[in-house]
Amino acid sequence: MVVRCGEEVSKLLDPFEEAGIEEIVEIMSGFSRDCEEVANIDKFQARKAVMSRMLVKSLQPGDVMFERISHAVYLAARGVVLVGKGPQGRKLAEMALWRVRAVDLIDRVVTTAVILVAAATVSVNIHGQWYTYLIDLT
Incomplete structure (x- = not known):
């Protein structure tokens, strides 16, 4: 059920x-x-x-389960973003999601992380000089 x-x-x-x-x-x-x-x-x-x-x-933020699941999804996406969508990235994502028994979400997390990488790449290509300028100001 x-x-x-x-x-x-x-x-x-x-x-x-x-x-x-x-x-x-x-x-x-x-x-x-x-x-x-x-x-x-x-x-x-x-x-x-x-x-x-x-x-x-x-x-709601502050709920223990919400915090644990959010953190696990964050770690899973971070693993895919940093390592890639290949077997190693999927393994990192799987390990993070396994902690909250959400391994079934692996495909969604990988797809979302790939889109995030594409968006970040476009953003750096378009705004890269501006980012450099901001960093130089600090």
């Missing part, structure tokens, strides 16, 4: 990355409803409200 719920949330977020908490909670509550029959609609609404508050809280 957890895997199916994760797949449904991924389907929601893949094409539309700006999906809100309400949409995510609606998917999660649907699985809760499938798992057990909810006879009382007030109980069901209260459960949805609790899920929503927990999800909002867990996505």
